[in-house]
Amino acid sequence: MNLDKLMSKHLSRYLDPSKAIPEETLQQLLRFLRSAPTSTNIQPNHFYVLATPEGKERLANNLGDFDNGEKILRASHAIILTTRVDLPESHVEAVFSKERADGRFPDLAQQELRESMNSDFLGFLGLPRMYGDENMNHWMEKQTYMVLGMTLMAAAELGVEAMPLEGFDPVCVDEAFKIRETGYTATVLMLLGYPDPAKVYSNPISRFESDQLFTFR
Numbered sequence: 001m002n003l004d005k006l007m008s009k010h011l012s013r014y015l016d017p018s019k020a021i022p023e024e025t026l027q028q029l030l031r032f033l034r035s036a037p038t039s040t041n042i043q044p045n046h047f048y049v050l051a052t053p054e055g056k057e058r059l060a061n062n063l064g065d066f067d068n069g070e071k072i073l074r075a076s077h078a079i080i081l082t083t084r085v086d087l088p089e090s091h092v093e094a095v096f097s098k099e100r101a102d103g104r105f106p107d108l109a110q111q112e113l114r115e116s117m118n119s120d121f122l123g124f125l126g127l128p129r130m131y132g133d134e135n136m137n138h139w140m141e142k143q144t145y146m147v148l149g150m151t152l153m154a155a156a157e158l159g160v161e162a163m164p165l166e167g168f169d170p171v172c173v174d175e176a177f178k179i180r181e182t183g184y185t186a187t188v189l190m191l192l193g194y195p196d197p198a199k200v201y202s203n204p205i206s207r208f209e210s211d212q213l214f215t216f217r
């Protein structure tokens, strides 16, 4: 990956509507979304992959009071990254049971130790004490952003432009795709495609200086 390029480039707001991502590249990115790590392996996400004009239009027309519609319609694909609204015991059990089926640990004793420690962390001894049961979505959305960040880098490696979008009303998107009913809510969008050459910014990016950002001790 060209790290210098990544550090000096603007996110493309406008993608080239005439260019679609090859299916194989899309599948690589989806595999990446699926395999990104999350804290305690909680995997709190479900992804809506909008590849059809109808799917993208549905999203573009249901953003609430935000004007990101055109950006979405110009993308090859739009992905809605959704996150669990709450963390029921059944979800934690599903993680443990998949880990067992996949042979995540070499022996049962280690798996059981892991389950006991993670249950403490995720249960009343740990996270809910810090966040409150009603705010566990906040913790899970942190995982979603890490998945997003890693996927932005994977897209760069694959030569695809990935554009994150927060400019939408989750209530409207949830409603349009019946997401809440599934126990999830829309967290952030990711558009995929190739930059529109007519709309590439060439002026420098603006970031705080290092001395404002780093403390060395």
Ligand SMILES: Cc1cc2nc3c(=O)[nH]c(=O)nc-3n(C[C@H](O)[C@H](O)[C@H](O)COP(=O)(O)O)c2cc1C
Pocket: 009, 010, 011, 013, 068, 164, 165, 166, 167, 168, 188, 205, 206
């Ligand atoms: C998580 C995230 C969400 C963003 N959402 C939007 C958005 O909804 N609309 C938009 O025009 N830009 C959006 N951006 C782009 C940022 O505004 C942009 O990256 C930032 O202002 C820095 O500008 P630059 O990428 O041109 O350097 C988003 C960026 C990130 C990382």
